[in-house]
Amino acid sequence: MEQVISCRLEKKELEFIKTHAKEREESRGEILRQLLGEGRKMEALREYKGGKASLGKAASIAGTTISDFIDLLDEFGVHSNLTLEDFRESLLNLSK
Numbered sequence: 001m002e003q004v005i006s007c008r009l010e011k012k013e014l015e016f017i018k019t020h021a022k023e024r025e026e027s028r029g030e031i032l033r034q035l036l037g038e039g040r041k042m043e044a045l046r047e048y049k050g051g052k053a054s055l056g057k058a059a060s061i062a063g064t065t066i067s068d069f070i071d072l073l074d075e076f077g078v079h080s081n082l083t084l085e086d087f088r089e090s091l092l093n094l095s096k
Contacts, residue, residue: 037063041072049078 009017021031044062047053048069053061059069073080 044069045072045076045078048073048081051081055080055082 017028017031017035021028024031041062041064044053044058047061048055048058055066055069059066062069062072064072070080
């Protein structure tokens, strides 16, 4: 369910959103949603890379599946924090 929120933006941020929306022929709201989605992915990458989030938690932060988050890790050249033991445990859980 979508909800409306309001927030104050610096003039330069608002101008960026307006310009970007006009160039892409999209609404300001759509541009903000896209930027928020990208921000979630960047936050998830930082948390995962810093060891503050597991693979599952980072995928949740990013709003993606674990599989898609693994692809995102590859896209940004971030190495997995999974150990061989973690991988083996995952395989055992899959077989159950």
